[in-house]
Amino acid sequence: MSELVRVETRGPVLLVTLDRAERRNAVNAGMTLALDAAFDRLDDDPALRVGVLAAEGPYFCAGTDLRTGAGPHTERGGMYGVIRRRRLKPLVAAAAGPALGGGFELVLAADLVVAARDAWFTLPETTRGRVPAAGGLFRGPDRLPRNVAVELMLTAGRLTAERAHHLGLVNRLSEPRDVLPEALDLALATCAGAPGAVAELFAGLHTVAAAGEETGWAASRTAMTALLTSEDRTEGNAAFVERRAPRWVPDDEVRGTVLG
Template sequence: MRTEVHGAVLVVVLDRPEARNAVDEATALAVDAALTRLEDDDALRVGVLTGAGGVFSAGMDLKARARGESPVLGSTGFAGLTRRRRSKPLVAAVEGWALGGGTELVLACDVVVASREARFGLPEVTRGIVAPQGGLVRLPRRIPRAVAAELLLTGAALGAERAEQLGLVSRLTEPGGALAGALEVAEQVVAAAPLAVSAVKRVLDETADLPEAEAFTRQDALVADVLRSQDAAEGARAFAERRAPRWQGR
């Protein structure tokens, strides 16, 4: 695994192309450390997760697993991501296959940018196992339940264009363009007000399973300070003065 910094964006690259970027224990620990860096560094606002060599990830490295390694890390889950609590947005940039745990990594991200040639799949049932790191729980919440059920019960693959139609993928690019597309999305997030971005992330995460009335109550508590912030006043002034806003994060 390697990382790159693009301004306020941290790019995390799964870099084991010889293993189709399958995740072994060392890779999981490295991703976990990178995501901790993203969370702790105030200069970093957004993360991008991608894979090297034209493949996103083949999921768990089964050879490493057979040697006794585990890419599932305590409270943060597979590759240190699938069960991690995050306050900063993470964008997936998907080229080629995202299989098994690879699709679960995608499901753990907030925004998904994919090449038209990308393919997703959770083939665990064909190997006598299931997808417990987000596949079973998150996929039916991201796409229609009947479609998710078919994919989970059969192990069939899902192409990027169909995934975009279903809402799993938010933006399609030409082959080779997923990372550039993800960076474009990330830079748009960076340009937005940091307090507002943080509030949106929390509301999305904390109200997803609540009834509407409870969701509004929780939302109101989370956004109250943002609506009274100096940045909110600056946003209005900048609009009126036809200039770019100067965010202070307060």
């Protein structure tokens, strides 16, 4: 499929593995296209019942490659080729290692999550002059207690896999070496249901979530548009590239509020 994404079948399971370990599996345009093709295959092949998204290397995914961008959104999958996909088959995320920003949003886009005990999740976009625009803005508060999600977004704090399991985001917690076998085991367990029944289940879930998600996408788009040409975004990108802490400059309204 691509040197950036490995794809293989394990019986009824399509195993999709991010393979850009030297860049912490940060998503670029090539990876987006490869993921889109992989999940098109999962959607369209009746012999495939479930997908597993895994990653090579010590990081699950660092989100968008801020140096190159993640490429255009795809017609069927949206961002990363998967974030807005209306799947009728379950997807299991096998999170071994940190999942940062868009990487965590990939996890939030999955239906089931298996995580290594040393994995952790974070949404650090505000420290780069951005907001979580790949679903984190609304899926975070939906999958986690709202206050926990808001704290993550405001502070760029880390959510450990053990706490995520305690809070219900992670279905199964495992040792690092066992993440993929555990994810494949969970994936196979989902095949117990009839294919038609599973498809109808997911169609119903999409219908129930549709109104809230459309509002969430609109809010995310509005926030990102407002920040697109902002000094905050420019400084956030520069700080990331230069590996330093950002130096935020308050705008006139904020400065006026602070000074009274």
